[in-house]
Amino acid sequence: MSAARAELADLAGREYAYGFSTDLETDFAPKGLSEDVIRLISAKKGEPDWLLEWRLGAYRHWRTLDEPTWPNVRYPPIAYDDIIYYAAPKKKPALSSLDEVDPELRAMFDKLGISLAEQERLSGVAIDAVVDSVSVATTFQAKLAEAGVIFCSFSQAVQDHPDLVRAYLGSVVPPRDNFFAALNSAVFSDGTFCYVPKGVACPMELSTYFRINAAGTGQFERTLIVAEEGASVSYLEGCTAPMRDEHQLHAAVVELVALDDATIKYSTVQNWYPGDAEGKGGVYNFVTKRGRAAGARSKISWTQVETGSAITWKYPGVVLQGDGSVGEFYSVAVSAGHQQADTGTKMIHIGKDTKSTIVSKAISTGHGQNTYRGLVKMLRSATGARNHTRCDSLLIGGDCGAHTFPYVEVKHPTCQVEHEATTSKVSDDQLFYARQRGIPEEEATSMIVNGFCREVFRELPMEFAVEAQRLLSVSLEGAVG
Amino acid sequence: MLLIDDLHASIGDSEILHGVSLEVPDGEIHAVMGPNGSGKSTLAHVLAGRDPYEVTGGRVIYDGVDLLAMAPEERAAAGVFLAFQQPVEIPGVPTMYFLRTALNAQRRARGEEELGPVEFLALVDTKRRLVDMERALLDRAVNDGFSGGERKRNEILQMLILEPRLAVLDETDSGLDIDALRVVADGVTTLRGPDRSALLITHHQRLLEHLVPDRVHVLAGGRIVRSGGPDLAVELEAHGYATLDSPAVEPRTASAGTASIGTISTGTISTGTISTGTISTGTISTGTISTGTAR
Numbered sequence: 001m002s003a004a005r006a007e008l009a010d011l012a013g014r015e016y017a018y019g020f021s022t023d024l025e026t027d028f029a030p031k032g033l034s035e036d037v038i039r040l041i042s043a044k045k046g047e048p049d050w051l052l053e054w055r056l057g058a059y060r061h062w063r064t065l066d067e068p069t070w071p072n073v074r075y076p077p078i079a080y081d082d083i084i085y086y087a088a089p090k091k092k093p094a095l096s097s098l099d100e101v102d103p104e105l106r107a108m109f110d111k112l113g114i115s116l117a118e119q120e121r122l123s124g125v126a127i128d129a130v131v132d133s134v135s136v137a138t139t140f141q142a143k144l145a146e147a148g149v150i151f152c153s154f155s156q157a158v159q160d161h162p163d164l165v166r167a168y169l170g171s172v173v174p175p176r177d178n179f180f181a182a183l184n185s186a187v188f189s190d191g192t193f194c195y196v197p198k199g200v201a202c203p204m205e206l207s208t209y210f211r212i213n214a215a216g217t218g219q220f221e222r223t224l225i226v227a228e229e230g231a232s233v234s235y236l237e238g239c240t241a242p243m244r245d246e247h248q249l250h251a252a253v254v255e256l257v258a259l260d261d262a263t264i265k266y267s268t269v270q271n272w273y274p275g276d277a278e279g280k281g282g283v284y285n286f287v288t289k290r291g292r293a294a295g296a297r298s299k300i301s302w303t304q305v306e307t308g309s310a311i312t313w314k315y316p317g318v319v320l321q322g323d324g325s326v327g328e329f330y331s332v333a334v335s336a337g338h339q340q341a342d343t344g345t346k347m348i349h350i351g352k353d354t355k356s357t358i359v360s361k362a363i364s365t366g367h368g369q370n371t372y373r374g375l376v377k378m379l380r381s382a383t384g385a386r387n388h389t390r391c392d393s394l395l396i397g398g399d400c401g402a403h404t405f406p407y408v409e410v411k412h413p414t415c416q417v418e419h420e421a422t423t424s425k426v427s428d429d430q431l432f433y434a435r436q437r438g439i440p441e442e443e444a445t446s447m448i449v450n451g452f453c454r455e456v457f458r459e460l461p462m463e464f465a466v467e468a469q470r471l472l473s474v475s476l477e478g479a480v481g
Numbered sequence: 482m483l484l485i486d487d488l489h490a491s492i493g494d495s496e497i498l499h500g501v502s503l504e505v506p507d508g509e510i511h512a513v514m515g516p517n518g519s520g521k522s523t524l525a526h527v528l529a530g531r532d533p534y535e536v537t538g539g540r541v542i543y544d545g546v547d548l549l550a551m552a553p554e555e556r557a558a559a560g561v562f563l564a565f566q567q568p569v570e571i572p573g574v575p576t577m578y579f580l581r582t583a584l585n586a587q588r589r590a591r592g593e594e595e596l597g598p599v600e601f602l603a604l605v606d607t608k609r610r611l612v613d614m615e616r617a618l619l620d621r622a623v624n625d626g627f628s629g630g631e632r633k634r635n636e637i638l639q640m641l642i643l644e645p646r647l648a649v650l651d652e653t654d655s656g657l658d659i660d661a662l663r664v665v666a667d668g669v670t671t672l673r674g675p676d677r678s679a680l681l682i683t684h685h686q687r688l689l690e691h692l693v694p695d696r697v698h699v700l701a702g703g704r705i706v707r708s709g710g711p712d713l714a715v716e717l718e719a720h721g722y723a724t725l726d727s728p729a730v731e732p733r734t735a736s737a738g739t740a741s742i743g744t745i746s747t748g749t750i751s752t753g754t755i756s757t758g759t760i761s762t763g764t765i766s767t768g769t770i771s772t773g774t775a776r
């Protein structure tokens with residue numbers, strides 16, 4: 001291939017725009033993990049005894065587990081004793097308004113392009129901001145409260161709505177679910193809680209911005225969203241982290257519960273620091289996300305745009321329990337530089353006439369390795385269940401890889417499963433065609449890749465679709481000469 | 482406008498253009514005709530800067546600058562447009578979006594202000610009528626699922642929107658029905674002006690019935706073997722390229738002789754008359770005479 005083609009694979013020029021760190025006064029727990037650290041975290045947050053016991057149970061179980069080795073990713077062993085499991089910006093909020101937010105913190109969010117105040121005023125999007133592990137600002141609470149929607153930090157929910165939290169916490173992802181879920185259950189420090197009561201359509205998009213700031217810390221947040229009968233909610237999370245030489249661990253858990261006729265749409269734009277051009281540093285994003293479409297005709301839809309992280313390991317899934325329930329998974333995953341992604345979904349069909357759709361778009365460039373791993377399981381009870389899976393991989397340059405591991409288990413003859421998969425390259429023909437029309441090579445590549453992802457982007461709320469396209473362009477910067 | 486001087490180009494190890502020389506003055510439309518495999522498409526692609534083709538000698542001067550030193554997008558911004566023989570599909574990218582991105586990239590490169598969505602829409606609406614294209618087609622992804630005719634119309638639409646100073650049409654006429662052919666011809670005619678030129682690369686003379694070129698060049702075996710007025714195209718259509726493929730017209734051996742064929746056969750062309758006598762092979766001269774007779 002030509003020189004220009006060879007340069008396609010060269011990602012040295014790539015820059016991470018969110019790599020700054022902010023000088024926030026931070027409150028740390030001592031390094032390493034022990035029952036004492038867990039007691040400390042729980043005490044800092046003034047938690048009830050049942051929650052402390054729940055954490056300790058998870059911790060004891062975690063100690064009996066081995067880190068999973070089946071994902072198609074390579075990384076050196078993680079020293080769990082070197083991680084700081086709790087870090088919080090010190091001017092800890094008892095915030096009643098945005099004006100009380102630490103100015104440094106405000107400046108940080110401004111730099112990220114998320115002005116909380118602006119967002120509140122202009123977009124009508126309610127935002128919860130989680131820095132390191134603690135929720136620092138939640139906007140629009142009052143307006144949401146009028147509609148009966150609870151949207152607050154997890155810690156606050158534990159204080160104000162303990163019964164709701166207790167009823168649903170761990171009901172979708174039990175503390176013993178897997179190694180990283182058990183770790184999270186033991187040490188999670190904050191996160192977002194959202195509850196939409198019966199018959200309420202949440203009046204605005206809800207959103208959480210996650211930011212890892214402090215060095216040497218892990219981030220272990222927990223998100224719990226419950227939509228009661230007939231309720232609907234659309235939620236988006238965005239994530240960034242500073243550039244640091246060491247790897248940072250992010251092990252989150254997200255649980256969604258949808259009762260009869262409820263709809264939850266959960267969108268992620270994940271842009272954790274991916275590491276430098278040599279693969280040094282970057283976030284390990286080991287996340288367990290699962291929704292329970294518990295009620296009849298309920299619907300849970302995951303949309304994820306994964307452009308960041310050194311390693312991504314996540315399989316947002318749906319347990320289709322209610323009859324006629326619907327599960328969707330739309331994913332764009334980019335592996336550039338030395339990024340590795342092993343991601344996909346699990347659709348577990350239990351109820352009758354349940355239906356799931358999977359659209360996965362994987363993009364590999366540089367030395368990136370991208371794996372789609374998906375499970376479609378239809379139990380004997382899932383009569384008439386249907387699944388359609390479409391799994392496309394796009395390669396840019398010659399040093400990257402795309403892998404697909406689809407698992408299908410069907411226990412009833414009335415079930416229908418379809419699986420389509422393609423692998424293609426950004427062709428020289430397409431690039432040349434666009435360039436001949438005057439579009440510079442980098443912009444042309446970005447345009448072609450965006451076209452490839454269009455099916456997924458159109459699932460995102462409008463303003464975030466724009467954001468996702470921009471992020472994708474940033475990820476591909478330097479992917480061409 | 483365009484000066485091609487002793488251009489040599491290869492793909493891999495094989496040289497395809499063996500020294501092409503050609504000049505297209507401002508405001509003129511020239512046709513390059515030739516049999517399959519003569520290097521026509523290579524010439525088009527080299528002018529546009531396509532990658533695997535390597536220029537091994539000669540020069541191309543466009544508007545006084547070295548065209549070969551420019552990246553494809555720079556050539557486009559400078560006003561060089563290539564209508565593709567096989568327009569490429571770009572799934573997921575709406576045609577409207579593609580067009581606006583292209584136009585604004587060019588305007589930006591030239592230091593002009595970008596067109597806003599409303600102005601652009603108005604521009605597209607005017608131009609698409611000229612090529613008989615439905616608005617709905619433009620909301621679909623670039624060439625994705627377009628018929629052959631629709632793709633070619635789309636090429637011409639892009640040309641009309643981008644308003645190049647030098648349009649190179651690479652067999653845009655191939656496989657078109659008469660209506661589409663007229664669209665292509667009208668498109669080029671619309672753009673015609675004192676400071677715009679076009680190079681029509683074609684195998685057939687059909688397009689030239691609708692669009693009379695100022696000059697016709699015959700490319701065979703990687704060289705321009707003859708040049709003439711519009712009648713040369715008519716003659717080639719009547720007689721074909723068969724004679725040009727014969728060994729006698731291989732470059733180096735008998736290029737002068739080759740030129741002479743045209744002289745006899747058309748009878749109208751004044752160039753190369755002297756060399757008639759140099760034809761050495763019977764086959765060619767026979768062919769020549771019969772063509773001449775036919776006229």
